[in-house]
Amino acid sequence: MKKEQTVPNFVELEKNVLKFWDDNKCFNKLVEKNRGNERFKFLDGPATANNRLGVHHFWGRTLKDLTIRYNALKGRDCQYQNGFDAQGLWVEVNIEKELGLNGKPEVMEYGIDKFTNKCMERVNYFANEITKQSIRMGQWMDWENSYFTNTDENITSIWHFLKECDKRGWIVKKNRPMAWCPRCGTSLSEHEMSGSYGEVEHTAVFIKLPVKNKDFKMVAWTTTPWTLSANVALAVNPDFDYVKVCFNGENLVLGKDRLKILKQDVEILETFKGSDLVGLEYETCFPELKDQNFAHKIVAWDMVDNAEGSCVVHIAPGCGAEDFELGQTLNLPEICPINEQGVMLDSTGFLAGKKTTDVVDLVVNRLDKDQKLLYAHKYKHSYPHCWRCKTDLVYKLISAWFIKIDEIRPLALKAIEDVEFKPDFAKKRMVDWLNNMGDWNISRSRFYGLPLPFYVCEKCGKLHVIGSLAELKKMAVEPEKVDKLPNIHRPWIDDIKIKCECGEELSRIAEVGDVWLDAGITPFSTKKYFTDKKYFEANFPSDYVCEMVEQIKLWFYSLLIMSVVLTGKAPYKKIVTYQYVKDEKGGEFHKSGGNSLEADVVADKVGADVTRYLYASSSPANDMRFGFNLTDEARRKLLSFWNVYTFFNTYASLDNPDLANFKPTEKDFTISDKWLVEIVNKFVEDADRYYADDKSFLVVRDFEKLVDDLSNFYIRSNRKRFWKSENKNDQMTAYWCLYNAIKSLIRVMTPIIPFVCEHIWQNLVREIEKDEAICVMLSGFPTKIYDISFEGVLENTKIARDIMSTAQRLRNENQIKVKQPLKTMYVSGGENTLKVLEDFGAIIKEELNIKNLEEVTDDSKFNDEYLSVNFKAAGAVLKGDVQKLKTQLSALNDEQAQKLVEQYKKGTVCVGDFKELDSSLFNLEKKPKTDFVIAHENGNTVVLDINLDKQLIMEGMYREFVRGLQVLRKEADFSIDERIFASFETSDEQSAEVVFMFMEKIKQEVLIKKLIEDIEKPVISKKVEMGDSFVIVKLGR
Known part of the structure; x- marks a missing residue:
């Protein structure tokens, strides 16, 4: 057995272990060992193959890896397929930056074919980088068979899903305002908007628009001045009170509850309900604009609130989802004033050709000139930005493709009733999202993505949804072209035309699909839904999926919707979510913020095990923080375990105990051995339950407690048995107990800290037991280390340790070092105290450096009794003389004080000037006699004789x-x-x-x-x- 370093180099150790795993094909052997056993069905949420992974991405990968490793240790046949999200806007944005392109027109000029190839190259490069990073972090997956969402198989699987939706009438094209990124030139769906809001400061304006044939102007408010060019109505709440006031020489009407916006006292000239204003015609902001040639009226809307603004809402159905819904109800005009790049159209007159972000001053100045501006002000609010390029979004009226959700919603809600969510609150979030989610916008005006298989015949109006490559070839005008496609991305797929029943040749629509279609179909594209139904049924639904909590509205949602459509079932049995990883100051990790840390770089600095340990120790229900101060603390905890191992290693390398051929009998065990057997067995049993319940943080908690117990109790109290024992059998028993404790610990902890555990397995276990598994992951999850249970030992050990802890506190409080022996310790306590002192007496005396240990029934012989004033009772009788009584009582010597105690017990007390006072005016107190210190804790009384000869x-x-x-x-x-x-x-x-x-x-x-x-x-x-x-x-x- 090689003697170990006192302080290991974790980084060097891990690289040696990686080589060992690779040289010995340990992963492959594990797969083969468990093949054909009970299946653990896993589905990986695809990582975006667009950049190297930061250390904050590895909370989820750690949780996935430790869960799969645990199930593999339990003998289950696990799925190990890693996934890569391989197409979509996130890749496009980076390729645009790389090529120096700015937006869609420049991409088209560059060439969609070259652009797509560049995107694929980037995906392949970073998929390889992420694979290397993950291997460095100790993640075991079938890295040679990762799935990619840009494959023809994945894309055609989505085509099949879309065709099924079309068969049920759920594919629709409609006009509506959508969140739109003017830089990327595409819309975003509702679930893509999740988490995209941030606080920003914009210029808001209060406007005053004259009402025709009335003597007042309506005060309205907006935070997006550019949308005033698309105003079609003003909305009031019919049930609110509105007032007409005179302000700076003109009459204004606004909500009574919002008078404070005028910032001065005003006289109310008239009060009326909002319903009284409905139907009045007003002059809009810019009536000369081309699209404003219609009557603008005040309308009723119960969504108008009194929390902000003026209780009068500017309505622009072409620029906002809620406005659009109101406009649909009231048949209001729809005006879209911007193009794809967020530039104002020619129809907006003096604003034409300028970006929405550049017209604020123009709008304000024009309103002021036309006497329609009340005032402008800075306004901080939560506002959405593009989740990839971070550009502020606008709402733009577009024609887009949607999946109707209303009929799918009840099916989805039913499907998740039996799904287990971890933490529990995640289920409510999913239900709330399903109940409130609108139709799914699935089309994007981009290039490198899922080509939507929609062919619209302008002649007969029929929509053709292609469900497979075979169907495409069957309907293609030139079928041979389908076989020659390099892949089915744009622009190559755009060359394939199909023939409508009416004889018209049709081209595919230009749009690509929402990226969450790509990821949502993976249970079907990766589990052979189309090619091997038996295999699919054996591996669906997944036992376990794990991603950040934000994926409730993203991946988990798209998985559910697509699975319900295709099978009527949820695609998962259990969803595990985790919160956000922040830096040590609580900030988010960002490259732009200078605090981004790449995962493998961190591993090569502090060790992958340290990183994994920190993640595994954190409750997924809460945000966690990551930084080098925190990794230092995690490393310190791992070193505590290492110290336990090296203690054994140090002595065993000298003695070479033959533990492979030794097993103690029950009578060989000391009381501390019995405790160790029981505490390790309990740890193994509890850890098994915690892993199964996705609570690795509780495994870590108990591990740290057990390591501390091993270091500060078992090893400390048994050290001499390893070095100076004159009883060979007793020494072997101590070795056997500690060895099996360490062996059990590394088998339990290898899902969390696989490198350290593998190293100890090789240098300790495989040196002692030559026939043991070549790799710790092949050893299985541990069971009891001894067949016999020792009832009551854990409880009695706790009593003994409580007694020792109390005695140690007494030593510290009285500044008596443990090196200084004391003559006697006396203990009184519960019914088990005598047995505890008998069983643990030798340990207690050795640990506390006590010569004698005695049980006593009470502590009266170690205390002197004395009286103190009962101020509540004495005050009622003696009034102002209470303090005098206290002074005279304090002046007594010990002999006088003892006489008062005797008087107290007879019923009356005489003190100085006070004669025959009732005993109820006093309290009987105790204080330790000279040379004794006493403490009462945990139901025990501990007395130390501190007299030193x-x-x-x-x-x-x-x-x-x-x-x-x-x-x-x-x-x-x-x-x-x-x-x-x-x-x-x-x-x-x-x-x-x-x-x-x-x-x-x-x-x-x-x-x-x-x-x-x-x-x-x-x-x-x-x-x-x-x-x-x-x-x-x-x-x-």
């Missing part, structure tokens, strides 16, 4: 001296079993007496083979403290 003091000095010598041995880097020479020069008679009295013990403890007068060339020479004295020590070989 000369013998105890000298023994304390001896222990302090030995500890100092052990520190010197370590500083001098002597091996643990190396025998050395020493010379001592004492500072006074007391130190000399101690050294003389304990000489043999000192030599035995410190492995001094000979004490000589002086060492000419010592390895180390230092002063060692011994109470108030010291000794000059020289150590040498």
Whole structure:
């Protein structure tokens, strides 16, 4: 067995383990070992193959990997297919930047074919980079068979889904305002908008528009001044109170609840209901514009609120979803004032040719000139931006393709009734989203994406939805072209024309599909839905999917909708979500913010296990923070475990215990051995349950507690059994217990910290048990380390440790070091106290450095009783003389105080000037007698006799001296079993007496083979403290 470093180089260790796994094909052997067993059906949410992964992306990958590893340890036949999201706007935006292109027109000029090829090259490059990063982080997947969403198989699977939707009448094309990115030149769906809002500051305006044939103007408000060019109506709440007021010489009408916007006191001239204003005609902002040639009227709308603005809403159905719905109800005109690039159209007159972001001052100045501006102001609000290029979005009236959701919604809600969500609150979010989600906008005006298989015949009006390549070939004007397609992306697919029943030749529509169609079809494209129904049914639905909580509205939603359409079922049995990874200050990770950390770079700095450990220890229900201060803390915890292992390694490498051929009998176990067996068995049982319940953070919590118990209880109290035991069988039993504890720990923890566990498995387990599995992942999840249970041991151990903890606190409070032995400790407690003291007496005395340990029934003999004033009772009787009573009581000596206690017990007390006071005016108190300290904790009373005689003091000095010598041995880097020479020069008679009295013990403890007068060339020479004295020590070989 190779002796280990005290402080390991985790990074070097991990790279050696990676090579070991690869050289020995450990992953392949695990797959083969579990093949044909109970299936663990996993579906990976595809990672965007567009950039290298930041460390914040690896919370999810850690959770997935540890879950699959756990199930593999349980013997289940797991699915290991990784996924890559391989097309869509995220790739396009980066290729535009790379090529120096700015928007759709320049892409088209560059060439869609070359642009698509560039996108594919980027995807392949970063898929390879992400694979290397993931392998470095210890993630075990079938990396040679990852799925990609840009494959013909994935695309045609979506075609099939869309055809099924069309058969049921769910594919529709309609006009409506959609969130639109003017830079990318495409719309965004509702679920793409999730998480895209941020606080921004815009210029808002209050306008005042004259009402025809009335003496007042209506005050309205908008935060998007460019939309005033598309105004078609003003809306009021019919049930609100509105007032006419005189303001700066003109009459204005606004909601009574919003008078404060005028910023001064005004006289109310008239009050009326909103319904009284409905139907009045007004002059719009810019009546001369081409599209404004119609009557503008005030309309009723119960969506108008009084929280902001003026209670009068400017309505532009071509620029907002809610306005559009109102316009549909009231048959209002629809005006779209912008083009795809967010540039104002010619029809907007003085605004034409300018971007929406550049017209604010023009609008404000024109309104002011026409006396229609009340005032403009800066306004902070939550506003959406493009989730890829971060450009502020606008709402644009477009013609787009949708999947109607109303008939699918109840099917989806029914399907998720039996789906388990982790954390539980995620299910409510999904239900809320399903209940409120509108129709799914599936079309995008872009290039590199799913080519929607829609062919519209302008002659007969028929929509043809192609459901497969075979169907495309069957309907194609030139079928041979289908076979020659390099792939079915634009522009190649656009060359394929089909023939309508009416004889017309049709071209595919230009739009591509929403990227969430790409990811949502993966249960069908990756699980052989179209080619092997038996395989599909055996692997659908997935047992487990895991992604960030925002995917409830994105991937989990698209998976559900597409699965319900195709099978009527949910595609998953369990959804696990996790929150956001923030930096140490609570900020989001961004390259632009300078705080982005690439995952493999972090692994090569602090270690992948440290990173995985930090993630596994965090509850997915809450945001977590990541930074190097936090990884330092995680590393410290891993080092605690490493120290347990190296303790065993250090002594076992000297003794070479034959544990493969040794198993203790029940009578061989000490009480601490029995505790260790029980606590490890409990840890294994609990960890099994926590893993199954997706609570790795509880596994980590219990692991840390167990490691602390091993270090500070078992090893501490059994150290001499490993080194100085005269009983060979007892020594072997101690080795056996600690070895099996470590072995169980690494088998439980390998899903979380696979590198460290593999290293220990190879250097410890495989050295002791040559026939063990070649890799820890092939060893299976552990069971009990001993067949017999030791009932009551855990409970009694807790009592013993509570007693020791209380005694240690008493020592600390009284500044008595543990090296200083004490004569006696007395304990009283519950019914198990005597058995605890019998079982753990030797450990308690050794740990606390106590000579004698006694159980007592009560602590009265260690206390003196005395009286204090019961201020509540005495105050009612003595009034102002209470303080006088307290003073006279405090002035008594011990003998007088004891006489008062005797009086108290008889019913009356005489103190100084106070005669025959009733005992109820006093409290009977206790205080420890001289030389005793007492504490009451956890149902136990602990008493320490702290009186020190000369013998105890000298023994304390001896222990302090030995500890100092052990520190010197370590500083001098002597091996643990190396025998050395020493010379001592004492500072006074007391130190000399101690050294003389304990000489043999000192030599035995410190492995001094000979004490000589002086060492000419010592390895180390230092002063060692011994109470108030010291000794000059020289150590040498």
